[in-house]
Amino acid sequence: MKFSQKTLLKLKKKNKKLKPDQYKKLKRDTLRGRIKGTDERPRLSVFRSNENIYAQIIDDTNAKTLISCSTLDRSIQLAMANGRTCEAAKLMGEKLAELSLKKNITKIVFDRGPYLYHGRIKALADGARAGGLQF
Structure with missing residues (x-):
């Protein structure tokens, strides 16, 4: 069962239990949104x-x-x-x-x-x- 990132965030805010792989994906996507590699700093x-x-x-x-x-x-x-x-x-x-x-x-x-x-x-x-x- 796949959830969108918005749904995962709502579930997390409601303290619903997430499966470990869903929680791991949520953490990775949240961090990846802030970190980008460029030519100068890969x-x-x-x-x-x-x-x-x-x-x-x-x-x-x-x-x-x-x-x-x-x-x-x-x-x-x-x-x-x-x-x-x-x-x-x-x-x-x-x-x-x-x-x-x-x-x-x-x-x-x-x-x-x-x-x-x-x-x-x-x-x-x-x-x-x-x-x-x-x-």
Whole structure:
């Protein structure tokens, strides 16, 4: 059953119980409305699964993915046993920063999606900052 964003907001205001996927979509769309990537400041979008973490640097004006990286990349897999740790996320953030600096991208907008800025998401952001990206 699909609801429009307006209906989801009404349900949330009435304290009705939303299914987890509906609530996650509502949070993501609310945040996405405020964050846009441009040529000067592309958007760093993060997806977190139970096993791995994925990140993309996206230019929303041209609708193109400029750089992508994940804990499934060969160099990160050799350094870490599994991709579900904060250390793996931090290493991936540093690698993402290295790849973006090669393409002359220094300033970005961080899009955490529906996730809290905590744990692996924070570790990825800290690694990207340590690598030289500015949010």
